[in-house]
Amino acid sequence: xxxxxxxxxxxxxxxxxxxxxxxxxxxxxxxxDADIIRMGIGDVTRPLVPAVIKAMHQAVDEMSQAATFxxxxxxxxxxxxxxxxxxNDFTPRGIPVDIDEVFVSxxxxxxxxxxxxxxxxNNILAVTDPVYPVYVDSNVxxxxxxxxxxxxxxxxxxxxxxxxxxxxxxxxPQTKADMIYLCYPNNPTGMTLSKEELKxxxxxxxxxxxxxxxxxAYEAFIREEGVPHSIFEIEGxxxxxxxxxxxxxxxxxxxxxxxxxxxxxxxxxxxSQGNAHSLNKMWLRRQTxxxxxxxxxxxxxxxxxxxxxxxxxxxxxxxxxxxxxAIIRAGLESAxxxxxxxxxxxxxxxxxxxxxxxxxxxxxxxAHVIGTPGAGFGASGEGYFRLTAFNTRENTEQAIExxxxxxxx
Numbered sequence: 001x002x003x004x005x006x007x008x009x010x011x012x013x014x015x016x017x018x019x020x021x022x023x024x025x026x027x028x029x030x031x032x033d034a035d036i037i038r039m040g041i042g043d044v045t046r047p048l049v050p051a052v053i054k055a056m057h058q059a060v061d062e063m064s065q066a067a068t069f070x071x072x073x074x075x076x077x078x079x080x081x082x083x084x085x086x087x088n089d090f091t092p093r094g095i096p097v098d099i100d101e102v103f104v105s106x107x108x109x110x111x112x113x114x115x116x117x118x119x120x121x122n123n124i125l126a127v128t129d130p131v132y133p134v135y136v137d138s139n140v141x142x143x144x145x146x147x148x149x150x151x152x153x154x155x156x157x158x159x160x161x162x163x164x165x166x167x168x169x170x171x172x173p174q175t176k177a178d179m180i181y182l183c184y185p186n187n188p189t190g191m192t193l194s195k196e197e198l199k200x201x202x203x204x205x206x207x208x209x210x211x212x213x214x215x216x217a218y219e220a221f222i223r224e225e226g227v228p229h230s231i232f233e234i235e236g237x238x239x240x241x242x243x244x245x246x247x248x249x250x251x252x253x254x255x256x257x258x259x260x261x262x263x264x265x266x267x268x269x270x271x272s273q274g275n276a277h278s279l280n281k282m283w284l285r286r287q288t289x290x291x292x293x294x295x296x297x298x299x300x301x302x303x304x305x306x307x308x309x310x311x312x313x314x315x316x317x318x319x320x321x322x323x324x325x326a327i328i329r330a331g332l333e334s335a336x337x338x339x340x341x342x343x344x345x346x347x348x349x350x351x352x353x354x355x356x357x358x359x360x361x362x363x364x365x366x367a368h369v370i371g372t373p374g375a376g377f378g379a380s381g382e383g384y385f386r387l388t389a390f391n392t393r394e395n396t397e398q399a400i401e402x403x404x405x406x407x408x409x
Contacts, residue, residue, distance in 0.1 A: 250318070356375040
């Protein structure tokens, strides 16, 4: 008799976005002519930029010739892409990163979910609340989180509430935490941390020998000066942090799949005897065992993101989405909603007059607009809602107009 991993029984009935898809499907069956505008899932709508397409075509052509064909590539990614990443994302900010500290993958979601495998099951993790569900769910699957209470929270997780009272920014843990998940700019709230605020987290991690798992997938959307684009801008962070980055939202690679994780050789974890071990070496071992690498054409396309032509085109796309964010933010504020985010991130988080799933249903049925209920991101997300800027300008303007005219309370 094959026995199951019973940790899966602790998970919610379905993944957040699967539940959203189910509700939309049911509504469409009953209302086949409804013109639905989707602003829930963080998927992009603009096509890959010309520089990326050109590089991908060239790489595919190379794969068609014996002289330039490539088979298995290095599991941690091709050096040509790692060099581009370092030269463009880190060196200009004065951040030292070595080639063998960059690990290219098929997505930040995969990396943030898989990285927890390197840690013992007795570690206590801390997450912001609300939080991107993958951080929690992957640890539940591993058996690290303990039992769940009536609020849907786990006994071995330290929840760092982000509320209106604290400006949607978490306070340092008041109890022991070994693994700390931070995402800034934040998904779902769209908020950021200043360098001074981030210094406190690095200091906490150093004092407690904790590891910060820092998701910087949305750093390219930062518009304001003084907001850190990388945790490695903070002195000492190389000793206690790992950083996840992605081409998905930045360069429209949601369907193309490419990301990377920076694991400094300075960051250590400890065995039961107190001996230090390199997290970099552990991640390399994990990747070379379980991952065959992102494809060559995709990595060649990702490298083109950093060409002069590519950078200009990518910035035009990012600017387009951030203009959408400004439209959403201004429209919601004019309609009387309390709004967060949308300034340095493509996410807009706002307070709802109904429980968040009830608001989801009302918005879908009355305005034919889809968003994401805050309750799906954790207990502190109840009563809030997330909209994304990843749609067309026409749909964005129409969605906000529908909300202002149809969602009357």
